Amino acid sequence: MEIYLKQAILHLIDREAGDPVFSQVPLDLSAEYIRDYLTKKIQKLSSAQTKTGRLVADSVVSRMLATATDDFIAFSEAFVKHWYQMYQGSEDAPNSDVFIVLYEEDALAQVAFIKVNYKEAYTHFTDLNEEGLANRLILNRAILAGKAQKPDEGMTIDLKTLDYELIEKKYQFSGDKRYYFSTQVIESVPRPSLDDHLSVIKKAAKKMSEKFETPTYDVLANIQEAVYDTIEETGTLDTTEIAQKVFKENVSARMAFQEEMTEKGVIEQTPLVKEVKEISEKKFGKQKLKLSNGIELIVPLDVYRNPDLIEFVNHPDGTLSVTIKNVEEIVNRL
Structure with a gap:
C-alpha cells in the first residue's frame, strides 16, 4: 500500500500528571526518521489480530472526522480527549504516547490513531560538574517501541466510507477486564479478526x-x-x-x-x-x-x-x- 503522510501530531499520556499533554505544533514530516516510524506503525495496524468495521455516520467520532482535514490540530486534540475520557477509567491502562496522523493511502484520505505504550530501558547520560566529566547510567521509563513493532492499540479510518481497521486491548475497569475502544470510544461492534x-x-x-x-x-x-x-x-x-x-x-x-x-x-x-x-x-x-x-x-x-x-x-x-x-x-x- 502506498502511504503519503500529510500531517501528524504527538500527544503525551502521563496518567500520573493528570490530563494529556497536548502538542500545539505538528511533527516535522520532512524528517525521514519520523516519516519512516509513522509509516511502519500504520502498516503494522493491518495484522491477523486486526478487527474491521464501519463507523455509524452520526457517532461522536464520525462527527469529529468531518473537521480532520480543515483543522487537524483541533481535531486531534478533540479525538484524544474523547478517547482519554474512557481510557482514564481503567485501573491498569499504562502511560503512552498517542500519534494522530492524517494521510493518504492510494489517494484515499485516512486518519490513524496510534498508541504506543512506554517501556523501561537503560541509557547513558554525560554530566559535567565540579568534579569533572561523568558518564552515568540512567533508567528511562518513557521509551517507545521500535518501528518494527505493531502499535499497542490503534485504528485507521477511511474519511469517505468510515470503514476502519482496529487493534484493541482489554484493560481493567472496576475490576472487570474488557475491551473499551470499540464499545465506548467508537461505539461500534467490529467484525472479529x-x-x-x-x-x-x-x-x-x-x-x-x-x-x-x-x-x-x-x-x-x-x-x-x-x-x-x-x-x-x-x-x-x-x-x-x-x-x-x-x-x-x-x-x-x-x-x-x-x-x-x-x-x-x-x-x-x-x-x-x-x-x-x-x-x-x-x-x-x-x-x-x-x-x-x-x-x-x-x-x-x-x-x-x-x-x-x-x-x-x-x-x-x-x-x-x-x-x-x-x-x-x-x-x-x-
Whole structure:
C-alpha cells in the first residue's frame, strides 16, 4: 500500500500528571526518521489480530472526522480527549504516547490513531560538574517501541466510507477486564479478526474430525491450506469453500461444519483487512508440525502438497510415519 503522510501530531499520556499533554505544533514530516516510524506503525495496524468495521455516520467520532482535514490540530486534540475520557477509567491502562496522523493511502484520505505504550530501558547520560566529566547510567521509563513493532492499540479510518481497521486491548475497569475502544470510544461492534475466526474454524474442524473419525492433524493441516487458498483466491474467509476443500466427498461432515460456523456467527464470506493476502502468506504459507517424538517440522505449502517431497503414512496400529524425499542437501543452522 502506498502511504503519503500529510500531517501528524504527538500527544503525551502521563496518567500520573493528570490530563494529556497536548502538542500545539505538528511533527516535522520532512524528517525521514519520523516519516519512516509513522509509516511502519500504520502498516503494522493491518495484522491477523486486526478487527474491521464501519463507523455509524452520526457517532461522536464520525462527527469529529468531518473537521480532520480543515483543522487537524483541533481535531486531534478533540479525538484524544474523547478517547482519554474512557481510557482514564481503567485501573491498569499504562502511560503512552498517542500519534494522530492524517494521510493518504492510494489517494484515499485516512486518519490513524496510534498508541504506543512506554517501556523501561537503560541509557547513558554525560554530566559535567565540579568534579569533572561523568558518564552515568540512567533508567528511562518513557521509551517507545521500535518501528518494527505493531502499535499497542490503534485504528485507521477511511474519511469517505468510515470503514476502519482496529487493534484493541482489554484493560481493567472496576475490576472487570474488557475491551473499551470499540464499545465506548467508537461505539461500534467490529467484525472479529482473522485470528478470531481461525480459532473458531479450527475448533469446529477438530470437533468434526472427532465426530467423523478423521485424523485431527490431517484435518487441521487441510484447514490451514484451505484458509490460505480461499484468501488468495477471494480476499475473504469463504467458509463454504473451506468446507468443500477440507471435507470433500464427506457431505455429512461438510454440512455439520457449516452449521457449526453459522451457530458460532462466522458469516459465509467474511471481509478482512486490506493487507490480508500478505498476512496470509506469512501466517499460513507454511505448515508447522510437532510430532509426538519431539521432532518439529516447518513445511512450505507447495512442499506439503507434493507427495514426491513429503509423505504421511498411516499404519494399522494407529501410528504414523513421515517420509521426507528427494533432499539434495541438509544445512545445520545453529
